[in-house]
Amino acid sequence: MALLSLPGYLLHIRKRGGYRDRFGTRFGKGLKVPPKAPGRKRIWIQAVSLGEMLAIEPLLKRLESEPEIEIYLTVTTSTGYALAKEKYGRQAVGISYFPMDFWLFSHRVWNRIDPDLAICAETELWPEHLQQAKRRGVPFLLINARLSDRSFRRSLQLRWLYGGFMNRISRVFACSDQDRKRFIKLGMDPERVETTGNIKVDVTIEPILDEREKSDLKERLGLGSGFLLLGSSTWPGEEAMLLKAFRALRETQPSARLLIVPRHGERRDEIEALLRRDASDLRTHFKSRGLPQGEVDALIADTHGELRQLTQLADLVFVGKSLPPHTEGQTPVECGILGVPLLFGPGMSNFRSIRAGLLQFGAARQVNDELEALETIVSLSQDAESRRRMGQGGKRWKEQSQGAVDRTVDGIKAWLASK
Structure with a gap:
């Protein structure tokens, strides 16, 4: 599926622009990842765009203050990548583009990052990414999880497919009770879905202008x-x-x-x-x-x-x-x-x-x-x-x-x- 979508993907990124920087990392090439620091556990956090990177900002600030945690960030869009480099270039142990969701590319990146925990934000369910986590025994969390009305209707039509994805997620932290119920209807074990609220509301806006x-x-x-x-x-x-x-x-x-x-x-x-x-x-x-x-x-x-x-x-x-x-x-x-x-x-x-x-x-x-x-x-x-x-x-x-x-x-x- 990833290979079939490659031509359209390349056309899209050419139209949007700004993707040449570290482009090879989308295929698992040229990825420079430092070894884990002694006594620390590595979290791989994926946020698609600038909007999602801004949304998880308060969470990243909290996690980077935890002495036993180190963070590796991946993003999908060029604007998200630029923001991540600007805000977290020093705090994160590495920042790169998320790989194409095909076995070879995903396998390469997983080997290099070697996370102890994988996190995706909001609505992301990448089949190969999930499979890599399951194969390696790495917990996979979906945070700030939500399903729009359109996404939910489409997902219900493919419930036979989404049910398999749900079984690979260790836990879902849902934005609202309605989102929690929707994930359960798609096949998620109710014991593995909890409502934590929307982290976007915890955002710190700086600077506040007088x-x-x-x-x-x-x-x-x-x-x-x-x-x-x-x-x-x-x-x-x-x-x-x-x-x-x-x-x-x-x-x-x-x-x-x-x-x-x-x-x-x-x-x-x-x-x-x-x-x-x-x-x-x-x-x-x-x-x-x-x-x-x-x-x-x-x-x-x-x-x-x-x-x-x-x-x-x-x-x-x-x-x-x-x-x-x-x-x-x-x-x-x-x-x-x-x-x-x-x-x-x-x-x-x-x-x-x-x-x-x-x-x-x-x-x-x-x-x-x-x-x-x-x-x-x-x-x-x-x-x-x-x-x-x-x-x-x-x-x-x-x-x-x-x-x-x-x-x-x-x-x-x-x-x-x-x-």
């Missing part, structure tokens, strides 16, 4: 001092909606500005075409081209690793991949933790429990379509008191929702102790 720093950053970005609407991790179709909302805002707030952070910066050509068609009268700028010369009406932050900082500048956030036809959503966690009022569409299946908590505490509002999104954005822009209450709700939600990292670390250490 009011002067926010003002200075907005000035450098050409965003002025007026109301700022942020589109967070937007997908196709959502930028057009935000442009409409921005024009409506400008009718009552001439100093309002728009900041769009697309989920994939590689879409800049597509977004630029949209701006030429629908916003030729606006001053727009792409951050990848440097800081703007003077003020802008709309800034496209098509760069990586800055969303947490940029979120702190916003007065109101729309969370992307959530309006039809999108169904999965992007993370609303940072907005809630920072106390920034937010909106999202009905398609938040990847963040069901987080969505429910944010709505319960009044930190967010759900809009069901583009028209409702436009109306709600305009309404909230004129209602500072409602935005203040939403921000306070986010902080209360944070206080009630944290603790998943501690529970997950306890589970990991228990498995290491039994090894």
Whole structure:
């Protein structure tokens, strides 16, 4: 299966770019791994993308502080690899790309890394990776485990196949009780699935900007001092909606500005075409081209690793991949933790429990379509008191929702102790 998918895989990475660095490690070539330190046990952690690497950041920080543990990281995407090198280049004993899930490549990498425990994050089930762990007697943990509605429906249709995968997993640490039930329905032994919560909520956001720093950053970005609407991790179709909302805002707030952070910066050509068609009268700028010369009406932050900082500048956030036809959503966690009022569409299946908590505490509002999104954005822009209450709700939600990292670390250490 891996060999059959190789041509498409190579085409994909060529399109995305940034994969030449240590490319051979995807096939088990040129992998440099130091020997294990005496008295320490090695954990191999795989996180696919930049988003997942950010999600497990609080867990990595806790594990690296444990004197009996050393960490080897693998990632799948080039942006995830760059972030891992930047944040954990000194703490991890090694960082490389995850190998193609074919026996020869996986076997080579397993021999070099030689872990005492293997961990994957969220929804990853790599058949050969799992088989290598089983063959070697290495415990395999799935942490922060979740199944979106679409993934669950697809997996149920292939339950005969997924049942075999489940038997190779030592333990699943699920994000929510619903996720736990779904893994059990797919064939996982109930005794080997526990709900630990979502570690994304335990994220530490650094640096936290004070009011002067926010003002200075907005000035450098050409965003002025007026109301700022942020589109967070937007997908196709959502930028057009935000442009409409921005024009409506400008009718009552001439100093309002728009900041769009697309989920994939590689879409800049597509977004630029949209701006030429629908916003030729606006001053727009792409951050990848440097800081703007003077003020802008709309800034496209098509760069990586800055969303947490940029979120702190916003007065109101729309969370992307959530309006039809999108169904999965992007993370609303940072907005809630920072106390920034937010909106999202009905398609938040990847963040069901987080969505429910944010709505319960009044930190967010759900809009069901583009028209409702436009109306709600305009309404909230004129209602500072409602935005203040939403921000306070986010902080209360944070206080009630944290603790998943501690529970997950306890589970990991228990498995290491039994090894």
